[in-house]
Amino acid sequence: MKIGIIDDDVSFSTQLKNKIKTSLYFEDAEIVVFNEKFETLDLMDYEYLFMDIMLLQTSGIELAKKVKNKQTKIIFVSANEALVYDCFDIHLYFFIRKAFYEEDFKRLLLKIEKDEAESNKQYLLDEKNHQYIRCVDIYYIQSHRNVCTFYTKDQEFQQYTTLKKCTEYFCSNIAFYKINSYTIINFKYVTKINHQSVTLLNQQTFNVSRKAKDLIEKYHTYRRYIQ
Structure with missing residues:
Protein backbone atom coordinates (compact mmCIF):
# COMPACT_ATOMS: atom_id res chain seq x y z
CA MET A 1 0.00 0.00 0.00
CA ALA A 117 -17.08 -5.09 4.96
CA GLU A 118 -19.64 -3.43 2.67
CA SER A 119 -17.43 -3.91 -0.41
CA ASN A 120 -17.41 -7.65 0.22
CA LYS A 121 -21.22 -7.84 0.39
CA GLN A 122 -22.57 -9.91 -2.47
CA TYR A 123 -25.89 -10.31 -4.24
CA LEU A 124 -27.07 -13.75 -5.32
CA LEU A 125 -27.81 -13.74 -9.04
CA ASP A 126 -28.23 -17.45 -9.68
CA GLU A 127 -28.77 -19.81 -6.78
CA LYS A 128 -28.56 -22.92 -8.93
CA ASN A 129 -25.14 -22.02 -10.34
CA HIS A 130 -23.93 -20.20 -7.20
CA GLN A 131 -23.35 -16.97 -9.12
CA TYR A 132 -22.83 -13.80 -7.07
CA ILE A 133 -22.04 -10.18 -7.84
CA ARG A 134 -20.51 -7.62 -5.48
CA CYS A 135 -23.06 -4.90 -4.70
CA VAL A 136 -20.39 -2.20 -4.70
CA ASP A 137 -19.49 -3.02 -8.32
CA ILE A 138 -22.99 -2.34 -9.67
CA TYR A 139 -23.24 0.95 -11.59
CA TYR A 140 -26.97 0.64 -12.25
CA ILE A 141 -29.83 -1.83 -12.62
CA GLN A 142 -32.48 -1.71 -15.34
CA SER A 143 -35.62 -3.77 -15.76
CA HIS A 144 -37.49 -4.96 -18.82
CA ARG A 145 -40.64 -6.89 -18.00
CA ASN A 146 -39.53 -9.56 -15.55
CA VAL A 147 -35.81 -9.38 -16.28
CA CYS A 148 -33.36 -7.11 -14.50
CA THR A 149 -29.94 -6.36 -15.96
CA PHE A 150 -27.10 -5.48 -13.60
CA TYR A 151 -24.40 -3.29 -15.14
CA THR A 152 -20.85 -3.13 -13.78
CA LYS A 153 -17.80 -1.44 -15.30
CA ASP A 154 -17.09 -4.23 -17.79
CA GLN A 155 -19.95 -6.74 -17.58
CA GLU A 156 -23.70 -7.22 -17.66
CA PHE A 157 -25.64 -9.81 -15.65
CA GLN A 158 -29.28 -10.76 -16.03
CA GLN A 159 -31.72 -12.20 -13.56
CA TYR A 160 -35.39 -13.14 -13.78
CA THR A 161 -36.73 -10.81 -11.12
CA THR A 162 -38.68 -7.56 -10.83
CA LEU A 163 -37.37 -4.07 -10.19
CA LYS A 164 -39.69 -3.95 -7.18
CA LYS A 165 -37.77 -6.81 -5.56
CA CYS A 166 -34.44 -5.18 -6.45
CA THR A 167 -35.65 -1.89 -4.98
CA GLU A 168 -36.58 -3.61 -1.71
CA TYR A 169 -33.15 -5.24 -1.54
CA PHE A 170 -30.81 -2.51 -2.80
CA CYS A 171 -32.50 0.75 -1.86
CA SER A 172 -32.36 -0.07 1.82
CA ASN A 173 -28.69 0.85 1.28
CA ILE A 174 -28.23 4.62 0.93
CA ALA A 175 -25.89 4.14 -2.04
CA PHE A 176 -28.76 2.98 -4.28
CA TYR A 177 -31.71 5.02 -5.53
CA LYS A 178 -34.59 4.34 -7.91
CA ILE A 179 -34.61 7.30 -10.31
CA ASN A 180 -37.43 6.19 -12.60
CA SER A 181 -39.80 3.27 -13.13
CA TYR A 182 -37.13 1.02 -14.65
CA THR A 183 -33.74 2.18 -13.29
CA ILE A 184 -31.84 2.00 -10.00
CA ILE A 185 -28.50 3.83 -9.82
CA ASN A 186 -25.53 3.59 -7.47
CA PHE A 187 -24.62 7.04 -6.10
CA LYS A 188 -21.02 5.87 -5.86
CA TYR A 189 -20.61 6.30 -9.63
CA VAL A 190 -22.50 9.59 -10.10
CA THR A 191 -20.51 12.36 -11.82
CA LYS A 192 -23.37 14.80 -12.59
CA ILE A 193 -26.76 15.08 -10.98
CA ASN A 194 -29.80 17.38 -11.00
CA HIS A 195 -33.57 17.01 -10.82
CA GLN A 196 -33.83 16.17 -14.54
CA SER A 197 -30.93 13.77 -15.21
CA VAL A 198 -28.10 11.73 -13.72
CA THR A 199 -24.78 10.89 -15.39
CA LEU A 200 -22.58 8.05 -14.20
CA LEU A 201 -18.84 7.44 -14.41
CA ASN A 202 -19.30 5.34 -17.56
CA GLN A 203 -20.91 8.38 -19.30
CA GLN A 204 -24.37 6.77 -19.17
CA THR A 205 -27.10 9.40 -18.62
CA PHE A 206 -30.62 8.72 -17.30
CA ASN A 207 -33.77 10.79 -17.07
CA VAL A 208 -35.16 11.35 -13.58
CA SER A 209 -38.82 10.73 -12.83
CA ARG A 210 -40.86 13.59 -11.37
CA LYS A 211 -41.69 11.21 -8.53
CA ALA A 212 -38.04 11.20 -7.47
CA LYS A 213 -38.45 14.47 -5.56
CA ASP A 214 -35.93 13.66 -2.84
CA LEU A 215 -33.14 12.62 -5.25
CA ILE A 216 -30.76 15.50 -4.47
CA GLU A 217 -31.42 15.22 -0.74
CA LYS A 218 -30.66 11.49 -0.82
CA TYR A 219 -27.51 12.08 -2.86
CA HIS A 220 -26.19 14.63 -0.36
CA THR A 221 -27.07 12.26 2.49
CA TYR A 222 -24.95 9.63 0.77
CA ARG A 223 -22.08 12.10 0.24
CA ARG A 224 -22.16 13.10 3.91
CA TYR A 225 -22.13 9.44 4.89
CA ILE A 226 -19.00 8.62 2.87
CA GLN A 227 -17.05 11.58 4.27
Missing part, protein backbone atom coordinates in the same frame (compact mmCIF):
# COMPACT_ATOMS: atom_id res chain seq x y z
CA LYS A 2 1.28 3.46 -0.93
CA ILE A 3 0.13 6.61 0.86
CA GLY A 4 0.85 10.23 -0.05
CA ILE A 5 0.68 13.27 2.23
CA ILE A 6 0.48 16.63 0.43
CA ASP A 7 0.77 19.57 2.80
CA ASP A 8 3.02 22.64 2.96
CA ASP A 9 2.79 22.56 6.76
CA VAL A 10 5.91 20.50 7.51
CA SER A 11 5.16 20.13 11.22
CA PHE A 12 1.61 18.85 10.73
CA SER A 13 2.53 16.50 7.87
CA THR A 14 5.18 14.94 10.12
CA GLN A 15 2.61 14.45 12.89
CA LEU A 16 0.17 12.91 10.45
CA LYS A 17 2.80 10.59 9.00
CA ASN A 18 3.65 9.32 12.49
CA LYS A 19 -0.04 8.84 13.24
CA ILE A 20 -0.51 6.78 10.09
CA LYS A 21 2.60 4.69 10.72
CA THR A 22 1.45 3.71 14.23
CA SER A 23 -1.99 2.47 13.12
CA LEU A 24 -2.36 -1.27 12.58
CA TYR A 25 -4.23 -0.88 9.31
CA PHE A 26 -1.45 1.16 7.69
CA GLU A 27 1.53 -0.41 9.47
CA ASP A 28 3.04 -1.92 6.30
CA ALA A 29 2.33 1.07 4.07
CA GLU A 30 4.89 3.14 2.21
CA ILE A 31 4.30 6.78 3.16
CA VAL A 32 5.58 9.62 0.99
CA VAL A 33 5.38 13.26 2.15
CA PHE A 34 5.31 16.23 -0.24
CA ASN A 35 5.76 19.75 1.16
CA GLU A 36 6.39 21.62 -2.10
CA LYS A 37 6.36 21.51 -5.94
CA PHE A 38 2.82 20.07 -5.91
CA GLU A 39 2.06 20.86 -9.57
CA THR A 40 4.74 18.41 -10.77
CA LEU A 41 3.63 15.43 -8.69
CA ASP A 42 2.79 12.06 -10.25
CA LEU A 43 -0.14 10.83 -8.14
CA MET A 44 -1.15 7.72 -10.10
CA ASP A 45 0.03 4.92 -7.83
CA TYR A 46 -1.35 5.95 -4.45
CA GLU A 47 -4.11 4.09 -2.65
CA TYR A 48 -4.66 6.96 -0.21
CA LEU A 49 -3.85 10.66 -0.61
CA PHE A 50 -4.05 12.99 2.41
CA MET A 51 -4.24 16.50 0.91
CA ASP A 52 -4.43 19.93 2.50
CA ILE A 53 -7.13 21.98 0.74
CA MET A 54 -5.46 25.37 1.21
CA LEU A 55 -1.94 24.98 -0.16
CA LEU A 56 0.15 28.11 -0.69
CA GLN A 57 1.24 27.07 -4.17
CA THR A 58 -2.07 25.73 -5.46
CA SER A 59 -5.58 24.63 -4.50
CA GLY A 60 -5.87 21.15 -3.03
CA ILE A 61 -9.24 20.81 -4.76
CA GLU A 62 -7.74 21.58 -8.17
CA LEU A 63 -4.88 19.18 -7.46
CA ALA A 64 -7.38 16.43 -6.51
CA LYS A 65 -9.20 16.91 -9.82
CA LYS A 66 -5.99 15.91 -11.61
CA VAL A 67 -5.83 12.51 -9.90
CA LYS A 68 -6.69 10.14 -12.75
CA ASN A 69 -6.72 6.92 -10.73
CA LYS A 70 -10.36 6.55 -9.67
CA GLN A 71 -9.34 3.91 -7.11
CA THR A 72 -7.32 6.45 -5.12
CA LYS A 73 -9.07 7.47 -1.90
CA ILE A 74 -8.71 11.23 -1.45
CA ILE A 75 -8.77 12.50 2.13
CA PHE A 76 -8.82 16.27 2.50
CA VAL A 77 -7.20 17.82 5.55
CA SER A 78 -7.91 21.41 6.58
CA ALA A 79 -7.90 23.85 9.47
CA ASN A 80 -11.18 25.22 8.06
CA GLU A 81 -13.89 22.55 8.23
CA ALA A 82 -16.35 24.74 6.32
CA LEU A 83 -14.31 24.01 3.18
CA VAL A 84 -15.84 20.54 3.04
CA TYR A 85 -18.82 22.14 1.26
CA ASP A 86 -16.52 23.11 -1.63
CA CYS A 87 -15.69 19.47 -2.27
CA PHE A 88 -18.94 18.04 -3.65
CA ASP A 89 -17.59 17.76 -7.20
CA ILE A 90 -14.63 15.71 -5.98
CA HIS A 91 -14.79 11.95 -5.33
CA LEU A 92 -13.81 12.70 -1.75
CA TYR A 93 -13.37 9.77 0.61
CA PHE A 94 -13.03 11.60 3.93
CA PHE A 95 -12.39 15.00 5.55
CA ILE A 96 -10.03 15.48 8.50
CA ARG A 97 -10.06 18.64 10.62
CA LYS A 98 -6.56 19.61 11.65
CA ALA A 99 -7.72 20.80 15.06
CA PHE A 100 -9.24 17.36 15.74
CA TYR A 101 -7.08 15.18 13.53
CA GLU A 102 -6.59 12.40 16.12
CA GLU A 103 -10.33 12.08 16.68
CA ASP A 104 -11.08 12.27 12.95
CA PHE A 105 -8.32 9.77 12.16
CA LYS A 106 -10.06 7.23 14.41
CA ARG A 107 -13.30 7.89 12.52
CA LEU A 108 -11.43 7.34 9.25
CA LEU A 109 -10.21 3.91 10.37
CA LEU A 110 -13.76 2.95 11.40
CA LYS A 111 -15.04 4.05 8.00
CA ILE A 112 -12.38 2.02 6.19
CA GLU A 113 -13.30 -1.06 8.23
CA LYS A 114 -17.02 -0.58 7.54
CA ASP A 115 -16.47 0.09 3.83
CA GLU A 116 -14.33 -2.99 3.39
Whole structure:
Protein backbone atom coordinates (compact mmCIF):
# COMPACT_ATOMS: atom_id res chain seq x y z
CA MET A 1 0.00 0.00 0.00
CA LYS A 2 1.28 3.46 -0.93
CA ILE A 3 0.13 6.61 0.86
CA GLY A 4 0.85 10.23 -0.05
CA ILE A 5 0.68 13.27 2.23
CA ILE A 6 0.48 16.63 0.43
CA ASP A 7 0.77 19.57 2.80
CA ASP A 8 3.02 22.64 2.96
CA ASP A 9 2.79 22.56 6.76
CA VAL A 10 5.91 20.50 7.51
CA SER A 11 5.16 20.13 11.22
CA PHE A 12 1.61 18.85 10.73
CA SER A 13 2.53 16.50 7.87
CA THR A 14 5.18 14.94 10.12
CA GLN A 15 2.61 14.45 12.89
CA LEU A 16 0.17 12.91 10.45
CA LYS A 17 2.80 10.59 9.00
CA ASN A 18 3.65 9.32 12.49
CA LYS A 19 -0.04 8.84 13.24
CA ILE A 20 -0.51 6.78 10.09
CA LYS A 21 2.60 4.69 10.72
CA THR A 22 1.45 3.71 14.23
CA SER A 23 -1.99 2.47 13.12
CA LEU A 24 -2.36 -1.27 12.58
CA TYR A 25 -4.23 -0.88 9.31
CA PHE A 26 -1.45 1.16 7.69
CA GLU A 27 1.53 -0.41 9.47
CA ASP A 28 3.04 -1.92 6.30
CA ALA A 29 2.33 1.07 4.07
CA GLU A 30 4.89 3.14 2.21
CA ILE A 31 4.30 6.78 3.16
CA VAL A 32 5.58 9.62 0.99
CA VAL A 33 5.38 13.26 2.15
CA PHE A 34 5.31 16.23 -0.24
CA ASN A 35 5.76 19.75 1.16
CA GLU A 36 6.39 21.62 -2.10
CA LYS A 37 6.36 21.51 -5.94
CA PHE A 38 2.82 20.07 -5.91
CA GLU A 39 2.06 20.86 -9.57
CA THR A 40 4.74 18.41 -10.77
CA LEU A 41 3.63 15.43 -8.69
CA ASP A 42 2.79 12.06 -10.25
CA LEU A 43 -0.14 10.83 -8.14
CA MET A 44 -1.15 7.72 -10.10
CA ASP A 45 0.03 4.92 -7.83
CA TYR A 46 -1.35 5.95 -4.45
CA GLU A 47 -4.11 4.09 -2.65
CA TYR A 48 -4.66 6.96 -0.21
CA LEU A 49 -3.85 10.66 -0.61
CA PHE A 50 -4.05 12.99 2.41
CA MET A 51 -4.24 16.50 0.91
CA ASP A 52 -4.43 19.93 2.50
CA ILE A 53 -7.13 21.98 0.74
CA MET A 54 -5.46 25.37 1.21
CA LEU A 55 -1.94 24.98 -0.16
CA LEU A 56 0.15 28.11 -0.69
CA GLN A 57 1.24 27.07 -4.17
CA THR A 58 -2.07 25.73 -5.46
CA SER A 59 -5.58 24.63 -4.50
CA GLY A 60 -5.87 21.15 -3.03
CA ILE A 61 -9.24 20.81 -4.76
CA GLU A 62 -7.74 21.58 -8.17
CA LEU A 63 -4.88 19.18 -7.46
CA ALA A 64 -7.38 16.43 -6.51
CA LYS A 65 -9.20 16.91 -9.82
CA LYS A 66 -5.99 15.91 -11.61
CA VAL A 67 -5.83 12.51 -9.90
CA LYS A 68 -6.69 10.14 -12.75
CA ASN A 69 -6.72 6.92 -10.73
CA LYS A 70 -10.36 6.55 -9.67
CA GLN A 71 -9.34 3.91 -7.11
CA THR A 72 -7.32 6.45 -5.12
CA LYS A 73 -9.07 7.47 -1.90
CA ILE A 74 -8.71 11.23 -1.45
CA ILE A 75 -8.77 12.50 2.13
CA PHE A 76 -8.82 16.27 2.50
CA VAL A 77 -7.20 17.82 5.55
CA SER A 78 -7.91 21.41 6.58
CA ALA A 79 -7.90 23.85 9.47
CA ASN A 80 -11.18 25.22 8.06
CA GLU A 81 -13.89 22.55 8.23
CA ALA A 82 -16.35 24.74 6.32
CA LEU A 83 -14.31 24.01 3.18
CA VAL A 84 -15.84 20.54 3.04
CA TYR A 85 -18.82 22.14 1.26
CA ASP A 86 -16.52 23.11 -1.63
CA CYS A 87 -15.69 19.47 -2.27
CA PHE A 88 -18.94 18.04 -3.65
CA ASP A 89 -17.59 17.76 -7.20
CA ILE A 90 -14.63 15.71 -5.98
CA HIS A 91 -14.79 11.95 -5.33
CA LEU A 92 -13.81 12.70 -1.75
CA TYR A 93 -13.37 9.77 0.61
CA PHE A 94 -13.03 11.60 3.93
CA PHE A 95 -12.39 15.00 5.55
CA ILE A 96 -10.03 15.48 8.50
CA ARG A 97 -10.06 18.64 10.62
CA LYS A 98 -6.56 19.61 11.65
CA ALA A 99 -7.72 20.80 15.06
CA PHE A 100 -9.24 17.36 15.74
CA TYR A 101 -7.08 15.18 13.53
CA GLU A 102 -6.59 12.40 16.12
CA GLU A 103 -10.33 12.08 16.68
CA ASP A 104 -11.08 12.27 12.95
CA PHE A 105 -8.32 9.77 12.16
CA LYS A 106 -10.06 7.23 14.41
CA ARG A 107 -13.30 7.89 12.52
CA LEU A 108 -11.43 7.34 9.25
CA LEU A 109 -10.21 3.91 10.37
CA LEU A 110 -13.76 2.95 11.40
CA LYS A 111 -15.04 4.05 8.00
CA ILE A 112 -12.38 2.02 6.19
CA GLU A 113 -13.30 -1.06 8.23
CA LYS A 114 -17.02 -0.58 7.54
CA ASP A 115 -16.47 0.09 3.83
CA GLU A 116 -14.33 -2.99 3.39
CA ALA A 117 -17.08 -5.09 4.96
CA GLU A 118 -19.64 -3.43 2.67
CA SER A 119 -17.43 -3.91 -0.41
CA ASN A 120 -17.41 -7.65 0.22
CA LYS A 121 -21.22 -7.84 0.39
CA GLN A 122 -22.57 -9.91 -2.47
CA TYR A 123 -25.89 -10.31 -4.24
CA LEU A 124 -27.07 -13.75 -5.32
CA LEU A 125 -27.81 -13.74 -9.04
CA ASP A 126 -28.23 -17.45 -9.68
CA GLU A 127 -28.77 -19.81 -6.78
CA LYS A 128 -28.56 -22.92 -8.93
CA ASN A 129 -25.14 -22.02 -10.34
CA HIS A 130 -23.93 -20.20 -7.20
CA GLN A 131 -23.35 -16.97 -9.12
CA TYR A 132 -22.83 -13.80 -7.07
CA ILE A 133 -22.04 -10.18 -7.84
CA ARG A 134 -20.51 -7.62 -5.48
CA CYS A 135 -23.06 -4.90 -4.70
CA VAL A 136 -20.39 -2.20 -4.70
CA ASP A 137 -19.49 -3.02 -8.32
CA ILE A 138 -22.99 -2.34 -9.67
CA TYR A 139 -23.24 0.95 -11.59
CA TYR A 140 -26.97 0.64 -12.25
CA ILE A 141 -29.83 -1.83 -12.62
CA GLN A 142 -32.48 -1.71 -15.34
CA SER A 143 -35.62 -3.77 -15.76
CA HIS A 144 -37.49 -4.96 -18.82
CA ARG A 145 -40.64 -6.89 -18.00
CA ASN A 146 -39.53 -9.56 -15.55
CA VAL A 147 -35.81 -9.38 -16.28
CA CYS A 148 -33.36 -7.11 -14.50
CA THR A 149 -29.94 -6.36 -15.96
CA PHE A 150 -27.10 -5.48 -13.60
CA TYR A 151 -24.40 -3.29 -15.14
CA THR A 152 -20.85 -3.13 -13.78
CA LYS A 153 -17.80 -1.44 -15.30
CA ASP A 154 -17.09 -4.23 -17.79
CA GLN A 155 -19.95 -6.74 -17.58
CA GLU A 156 -23.70 -7.22 -17.66
CA PHE A 157 -25.64 -9.81 -15.65
CA GLN A 158 -29.28 -10.76 -16.03
CA GLN A 159 -31.72 -12.20 -13.56
CA TYR A 160 -35.39 -13.14 -13.78
CA THR A 161 -36.73 -10.81 -11.12
CA THR A 162 -38.68 -7.56 -10.83
CA LEU A 163 -37.37 -4.07 -10.19
CA LYS A 164 -39.69 -3.95 -7.18
CA LYS A 165 -37.77 -6.81 -5.56
CA CYS A 166 -34.44 -5.18 -6.45
CA THR A 167 -35.65 -1.89 -4.98
CA GLU A 168 -36.58 -3.61 -1.71
CA TYR A 169 -33.15 -5.24 -1.54
CA PHE A 170 -30.81 -2.51 -2.80
CA CYS A 171 -32.50 0.75 -1.86
CA SER A 172 -32.36 -0.07 1.82
CA ASN A 173 -28.69 0.85 1.28
CA ILE A 174 -28.23 4.62 0.93
CA ALA A 175 -25.89 4.14 -2.04
CA PHE A 176 -28.76 2.98 -4.28
CA TYR A 177 -31.71 5.02 -5.53
CA LYS A 178 -34.59 4.34 -7.91
CA ILE A 179 -34.61 7.30 -10.31
CA ASN A 180 -37.43 6.19 -12.60
CA SER A 181 -39.80 3.27 -13.13
CA TYR A 182 -37.13 1.02 -14.65
CA THR A 183 -33.74 2.18 -13.29
CA ILE A 184 -31.84 2.00 -10.00
CA ILE A 185 -28.50 3.83 -9.82
CA ASN A 186 -25.53 3.59 -7.47
CA PHE A 187 -24.62 7.04 -6.10
CA LYS A 188 -21.02 5.87 -5.86
CA TYR A 189 -20.61 6.30 -9.63
CA VAL A 190 -22.50 9.59 -10.10
CA THR A 191 -20.51 12.36 -11.82
CA LYS A 192 -23.37 14.80 -12.59
CA ILE A 193 -26.76 15.08 -10.98
CA ASN A 194 -29.80 17.38 -11.00
CA HIS A 195 -33.57 17.01 -10.82
CA GLN A 196 -33.83 16.17 -14.54
CA SER A 197 -30.93 13.77 -15.21
CA VAL A 198 -28.10 11.73 -13.72
CA THR A 199 -24.78 10.89 -15.39
CA LEU A 200 -22.58 8.05 -14.20
CA LEU A 201 -18.84 7.44 -14.41
CA ASN A 202 -19.30 5.34 -17.56
CA GLN A 203 -20.91 8.38 -19.30
CA GLN A 204 -24.37 6.77 -19.17
CA THR A 205 -27.10 9.40 -18.62
CA PHE A 206 -30.62 8.72 -17.30
CA ASN A 207 -33.77 10.79 -17.07
CA VAL A 208 -35.16 11.35 -13.58
CA SER A 209 -38.82 10.73 -12.83
CA ARG A 210 -40.86 13.59 -11.37
CA LYS A 211 -41.69 11.21 -8.53
CA ALA A 212 -38.04 11.20 -7.47
CA LYS A 213 -38.45 14.47 -5.56
CA ASP A 214 -35.93 13.66 -2.84
CA LEU A 215 -33.14 12.62 -5.25
CA ILE A 216 -30.76 15.50 -4.47
CA GLU A 217 -31.42 15.22 -0.74
CA LYS A 218 -30.66 11.49 -0.82
CA TYR A 219 -27.51 12.08 -2.86
CA HIS A 220 -26.19 14.63 -0.36
CA THR A 221 -27.07 12.26 2.49
CA TYR A 222 -24.95 9.63 0.77
CA ARG A 223 -22.08 12.10 0.24
CA ARG A 224 -22.16 13.10 3.91
CA TYR A 225 -22.13 9.44 4.89
CA ILE A 226 -19.00 8.62 2.87
CA GLN A 227 -17.05 11.58 4.27
